[in-house]
Amino acid sequence: MKVFNTSQIRQCDQYTVENDEISSIELMEKAALACFEWIKSQFSANYTYYVFCGKGNNGGDGLAIARLLLEENYKVETFVIQSSSNFSTDAQINFDKYPDSVSFLENDDFEIQQENKKIVIIDALFGTGLNKPLEGNTQKIIQKLNHIKGKKISIDIPSGLFSDSLPSEDQTIFKADVTLSFQFYKRAFLHVESAQYAGKIFILDIGLNSKFIQDEETNNYIISSKSVSDNFKPRDPFSHKGNYGKVALIGGSYGKIGSISLSTRAALKIGAGIVFTIAPNCGYSILQTLAPEAMFISGGDEKLITEIKISTEKTTIGIGPGLGKEKLTKVALEELLKSIQTPAVLDADALNIISENKSMLNLIPKNSIITPHPVEFARLFGDSKDSLEQCELAREMAKKYNIIIVLKGHRTAVLTPEGKCYYNITGNAGMAKGGSGDILTGMITGLLAQGYSPQIAAQLGVYIHGKAGDYAAKKYSQEAMTAQDIIHRLPEVFLNIKK
Numbered sequence: 001m002k003v004f005n006t007s008q009i010r011q012c013d014q015y016t017v018e019n020d021e022i023s024s025i026e027l028m029e030k031a032a033l034a035c036f037e038w039i040k041s042q043f044s045a046n047y048t049y050y051v052f053c054g055k056g057n058n059g060g061d062g063l064a065i066a067r068l069l070l071e072e073n074y075k076v077e078t079f080v081i082q083s084s085s086n087f088s089t090d091a092q093i094n095f096d097k098y099p100d101s102v103s104f105l106e107n108d109d110f111e112i113q114q115e116n117k118k119i120v121i122i123d124a125l126f127g128t129g130l131n132k133p134l135e136g137n138t139q140k141i142i143q144k145l146n147h148i149k150g151k152k153i154s155i156d157i158p159s160g161l162f163s164d165s166l167p168s169e170d171q172t173i174f175k176a177d178v179t180l181s182f183q184f185y186k187r188a189f190l191h192v193e194s195a196q197y198a199g200k201i202f203i204l205d206i207g208l209n210s211k212f213i214q215d216e217e218t219n220n221y222i223i224s225s226k227s228v229s230d231n232f233k234p235r236d237p238f239s240h241k242g243n244y245g246k247v248a249l250i251g252g253s254y255g256k257i258g259s260i261s262l263s264t265r266a267a268l269k270i271g272a273g274i275v276f277t278i279a280p281n282c283g284y285s286i287l288q289t290l291a292p293e294a295m296f297i298s299g300g301d302e303k304l305i306t307e308i309k310i311s312t313e314k315t316t317i318g319i320g321p322g323l324g325k326e327k328l329t330k331v332a333l334e335e336l337l338k339s340i341q342t343p344a345v346l347d348a349d350a351l352n353i354i355s356e357n358k359s360m361l362n363l364i365p366k367n368s369i370i371t372p373h374p375v376e377f378a379r380l381f382g383d384s385k386d387s388l389e390q391c392e393l394a395r396e397m398a399k400k401y402n403i404i405i406v407l408k409g410h411r412t413a414v415l416t417p418e419g420k421c422y423y424n425i426t427g428n429a430g431m432a433k434g435g436s437g438d439i440l441t442g443m444i445t446g447l448l449a450q451g452y453s454p455q456i457a458a459q460l461g462v463y464i465h466g467k468a469g470d471y472a473a474k475k476y477s478q479e480a481m482t483a484q485d486i487i488h489r490l491p492e493v494f495l496n497i498k499k
């Protein structure tokens with residue numbers, strides 16, 4: 001699913017009006033109707049709706065939503081910000097159509113009866129047309145709204161937030177519980193510094209022109225359930241284990257055998273045919289017990305990996321979880337990287353070792369997948385001022401080193417050598433725990449071994465990992481779920497991938 005910037009969204013809007021049998025006012029009505037239907041499905045008529053509108057098209061949406069609510073006898077109070085600018089053409093039409101009186105706000109002296117707990121505040125002050133950070137009265141109004149208790153819904157985007165950039169710390173922005181956004185994810189919804197204002201995001205289809213959407217180019221995408229099912233390869237009834245690849249997960253050190261056992265189990269559970277684990281000897285009994293389906297290969301020493309003895313030709317390597325950074329382990333990693341020609345997966349301490357010896361970056365085989373979290377990424381490639389800047393740096397590094405970077409976080413991003421960014425929107429805060437990353441490494445390695453291209457293995461891996469995490473949270477709660485529960489919920493994910 002494509003992510004467009006504000007100017008592309010505006011062009012899409014315009015293209016739709018010019019090429020489809022729909023006028024801009026009809027499009028606004030369609031957008032308002034989609035919001036109204038969503039609101040109706042979530043809240044009863046016992047709520048009082050306070051609708052705050054600007055004078056642009058976002059305000060026009062708000063006025064239309066307020067009218068639709070009134071027509072179905074919901075209790076509605078509508079406010080319009082008084083300003084020197086005129087209503088946009090379509091907002092004016094909706095203002096004229098509004099059947100009740102509205103209150104014009106010159107400052108923040110409006111009253112909302114808070115003893116009535118059933119309050120919904122609808123923010124239709126500013127949308128994608130915001131041209132500078134809010135100040136003066138609009139700033140005061142939003143600050144006051146942010147202190148009022150009630151359900152808060154932003155239309156299209158929280159007022160005060162820019163679609164394509166991140167806010168400064170002192171910027172005033174409406175804090176929504178829910179954002180009902182039209183047709184597309186905005187880039188701001190995909191970065192933690194701005195996404196926190198949007199709450200839960202629902203994308204409402206307002207039928208913008210599909211040819212424009214198909215033809216318009218972008219470098220940013222969401223990994224959709226459709227792209228997952230389109231790329232998913234069901235197992236062939238006539239196949240044997242050799243058809244599903246040979247994996248070697250390499251990692252673990254004394255006290256960190258758990259990491260590589262989680263990766264091993266994840267690779268098995270994601271469908272890999274044959275799985276080896278290369279770990280220090282202290283991991284032997286643990287691994288043979290926790291993952292009896294996998295074969296153990298000694299890493300050479302009791303407590304750390306000092307040698308990696310595997311033919312790398314037909315084996316897909318995943319290296320890093322629990323590996324440690326001992327000198328001999330570093331040498332073993334360097335030797336391994338020099339010997340592999342095919343894409344591998346590198347995570348955790350494998351990346352930390354490389355960050356201390358940056359020339360090793362050039363040894364990473366072309367089209368390999370690295371899976372750093374933001375701190376590991378910064379160690380490798382330097383600091384960034386925020387997550388958007390880090391994402392852009394990752395895009396450059398993916399191109400420079402010809403690798404796929406899985407930048408883990410609230411919304412994990414997969415950056416490709418072609419400069420594309422694929423955001424993952426599955427997953428939840430229950431996964432922000434030790435072990436989750438080890439599992440992701442095992443999953444991506446297992447998918448790569450099964451013949452998925454590195455880019456698709458990375459995209460499927462992050463999507464499936466997040467989705468299994470969502471099933472785990474549903475069953476055990478975000479608090480009580482542990483990383484292992486992500487592995488346990490994989491069956492639900494596979495059973496629900498539509499083919």
Ligand SMILES: NC(=O)C1=CN([C@@H]2O[C@H](COP(=O)(O)OP(=O)(O)OC[C@H]3O[C@@H](n4cnc5c(N)ncnc54)[C@H](O)[C@@H]3O)[C@@H](O)[C@H]2O)[C@H](O)CC1
Pocket residue numbers: 009012013027028031054055056057058059060061085088125126127128129130131132133134135138155156157182208
């Ligand atoms: N995506 C679609 O196809 C549709 C989107 N719709 C809605 O339209 C808005 C965008 O509307 P636009 O008129 O371009 O802009 P806004 O309503 O966001 O605001 C413009 C308005 O506000 C003034 N302004 C801008 N910045 C500031 C500021 N910092 N302080 C004060 N005033 C400011 C500006 O001068 C204008 O007067 C989109 O988000 C959707 O909600 C359609 O309704 C349906 C199709």
Ligand SMILES: [K+]
Pocket residue numbers: 058123124125126127154155156157158159
């Ligand atoms: K808004």
